[in-house]
Amino acid sequence: MSPNAAHIITEFAYLAASVLFIFSLKWLSSPETARRGVRAGEIGMVIAILATLAATGIIEYRWILIGLAIGGAVGVPLGFVKTTAVPQRTALSHSFGALAAALIGISEYYANPLHHTKFGMIEIALEVIIGSLTFTGSLIAAGKLQEILPQRPITYRGQNIVSLSVLSAAVILGITLMFRPGLTILFPIMVGVSLVFGVLLVTPIGGADMPTVISLLNSYAGLADALLGFVLSSKVLIIAGALDGSSGFILSVIMCKAMNRSFTNVLFGAFGQVKAGAGAAAEERTVRSATPEDAADILKASSSVVIVPGYGMAVAQAQHKVRELYDILTRQGVNVTFGVHPVAGRMPGHMNVLLAEADIPYDKLLDMDQVNSDMPQTDVALVIGANDVTNPAARTDTSSPIYGMPIIDVDKARIVMVIKRSLSPGFAGIDNPLYYMDKTLMLFGDAKSFVGEIVRELQGGHQF
Amino acid sequence: MPADFIISLYVFVLAGFVGFGVIQRVSRLLHTPLMSLTNALDAVVVVAAMIIAGRRETELAVILGTIAVAASFSNAVGGFIITERMLRMFKLDGSKKS
Numbered sequence: 001m002s003p004n005a006a007h008i009i010t011e012f013a014y015l016a017a018s019v020l021f022i023f024s025l026k027w028l029s030s031p032e033t034a035r036r037g038v039r040a041g042e043i044g045m046v047i048a049i050l051a052t053l054a055a056t057g058i059i060e061y062r063w064i065l066i067g068l069a070i071g072g073a074v075g076v077p078l079g080f081v082k083t084t085a086v087p088q089r090t091a092l093s094h095s096f097g098a099l100a101a102a103l104i105g106i107s108e109y110y111a112n113p114l115h116h117t118k119f120g121m122i123e124i125a126l127e128v129i130i131g132s133l134t135f136t137g138s139l140i141a142a143g144k145l146q147e148i149l150p151q152r153p154i155t156y157r158g159q160n161i162v163s164l165s166v167l168s169a170a171v172i173l174g175i176t177l178m179f180r181p182g183l184t185i186l187f188p189i190m191v192g193v194s195l196v197f198g199v200l201l202v203t204p205i206g207g208a209d210m211p212t213v214i215s216l217l218n219s220y221a222g223l224a225d226a227l228l229g230f231v232l233s234s235k236v237l238i239i240a241g242a243l244d245g246s247s248g249f250i251l252s253v254i255m256c257k258a259m260n261r262s263f264t265n266v267l268f269g270a271f272g273q274v275k276a277g278a279g280a281a282a283e284e285r286t287v288r289s290a291t292p293e294d295a296a297d298i299l300k301a302s303s304s305v306v307i308v309p310g311y312g313m314a315v316a317q318a319q320h321k322v323r324e325l326y327d328i329l330t331r332q333g334v335n336v337t338f339g340v341h342p343v344a345g346r347m348p349g350h351m352n353v354l355l356a357e358a359d360i361p362y363d364k365l366l367d368m369d370q371v372n373s374d375m376p377q378t379d380v381a382l383v384i385g386a387n388d389v390t391n392p393a394a395r396t397d398t399s400s401p402i403y404g405m406p407i408i409d410v411d412k413a414r415i416v417m418v419i420k421r422s423l424s425p426g427f428a429g430i431d432n433p434l435y436y437m438d439k440t441l442m443l444f445g446d447a448k449s450f451v452g453e454i455v456r457e458l459q460g461g462h463q464f
Numbered sequence: 465m466p467a468d469f470i471i472s473l474y475v476f477v478l479a480g481f482v483g484f485g486v487i488q489r490v491s492r493l494l495h496t497p498l499m500s501l502t503n504a505l506d507a508v509v510v511v512a513a514m515i516i517a518g519r520r521e522t523e524l525a526v527i528l529g530t531i532a533v534a535a536s537f538s539n540a541v542g543g544f545i546i547t548e549r550m551l552r553m554f555k556l557d558g559s560k561k562s
Binding site: 017022024025026028029030031035038044045048049052057059060061063064066068070071072074075076078079080081089093094096097099101104106107108111117119120214215221222225229232233234235236238239240242243244245246247251342347348349350353356357362367 | 479480495508519521529537542543545550
């Protein structure tokens with residue numbers, strides 16, 4: 001085969017891969033076609049890899065095969081992590097993707113440092129800066145999610161100025177290289193400074209903001225890939241990067257809206273963290289608590305129940321008990337649905353995966369808008385391991401740090417039941433007036449065992 | 465301005481529009497699989513990494529290229545596996561896992 005023919009075949013293979021990638025995402029529009037989407041993506045990837053192996057220019061296969069073997073050995077276990085660990089796996093994969101993009105950019109620079117055009121050099125610099133900062137930023141995010149690193153935000157005075165100075169330094173080095181690409185000493189410094197900026201970007205961000213951060217890093221990883229496509233004039237990289245980048249961007253916007261944060265606020269790494277209020281005055285307020293028997297009686301007598309799960313449910317490993325509760329109530333003719341807040345869980349859509357894993361049918365998983373419109377006709381709202389996303393202060397109390405955040409309006413249901421270990425405020429340290437309402441029953445205890453006891457009560461009642 | 469850049473920019477802008485159009489229609493239920501799938505697709509950088517690792521130009525290029533092949537290929541493998549696993553969990557009737 002002549003080199004030219006090989007080149008044409010490779011280019012057409014890349015085009016086919018690009019088309020398959022678009023179909024892959026298109027089929028993700030519904031759970032029925034989604035698995036076909038994975039298949040399309042896999043075929044596209046195999047076509048692209050095989051076409052590249054056949055491409056001209058490759059003369060040494062040994063290192064490629066070693067790389068593929070290592071990648072496969074690392075990738076397979078990462079494909080089989082538990083669903084609760086998917087957020088940290090995702091952060092780690094953003095980090096790997098960004099690492100690959102950055103290393104290829106670095107290699108392109110050193111391939112010919114003296115002959116880069118201004119345009120080529122600025123593309124490389126931008127690509128390497130974004131790739132490097134996404135690499136370290138995602139590693140920090142993964143560490144926080146895996147709880148190797150502290151979850152709480154780490155902040156110090158003058159943080160914004162330090163971080164922005166570091167970023168500016170990287171940009172200035174990049175611009176200098178554009179005019180003097182031969183100053184090879186500056187290039188590793190630029191890479192190092194970008195790596196440091198990635199750390200500074202994510203360290204100050206707390207665990208509660210992780211869904212937004214992951215989405216944003218996803219977007220950066222896609223952008224790094226697309227920029228690499230510019231450097232190498234590779235259209236398939238530009239297309240895959242643009243798809244990934246726009247996906248991360250859309251998810252970031254959804255997460256921002258769900259937390260009532262401005263996009264600029266998040267784009268700059270959520271520098272201006274909202275400080276939690278200094279704790280409301282501890283006035284004497286009455287709380288009504290109830291036993292599992294009471295809860296079972298109320299649930300049995302109701303005709304519609306909305307369960308609002310939070311990450312606390314997954315931490316308590318309660319989702320399978322919740323499924324049992326769902327099953328027994330559904331058998332008794334109660335209409336049970338789930339109200340899933342967009343930021344429930346540690347990454348976009350995480351709660352849906354956890355519930356689907358517990359075999360809850362996905363047509364019962366409703367999003368916030370759907371469930372809120374039904375809430376006034378709902379008999380019981382059962383909150384399990386969620387706190388801030390049900391806090392009515394977000395609608396009414398302008399002084400609350402979460403004021404304006406869209407919430408699931410559980411307080412509009414006829415009866416609210418909240419399973420919680422104690423009255424202590426949640427992760428964000430914000431008081432929740434929901435717990436002191438007349439219609440609210442507090443069910444104190446561990447989510448898993450409490451739901452289990454309710455199930456036992458309901459089963460006992462059924463036998464008579 | 466190089467002609468290559470203009471073509472790349474066209475591709476980028478149009479692919480961005482396609483991305484927005486397609487991804488906005490993705491069911492909210494599937495946002496986690498969406499992220500793992502786009503991640504796997506993004507791993508197509510493996511093709512660029514393979515060329516660098518296989519061109520035998522400099523030692524540095526081979527080392528960087530090989531690491532990049534490993535990093536991106538692990539994303540492709542792991543991303544597709546976990547997406548498929550998660551999507552299998554989404555069922556309508558709640559019957560036991562196969």
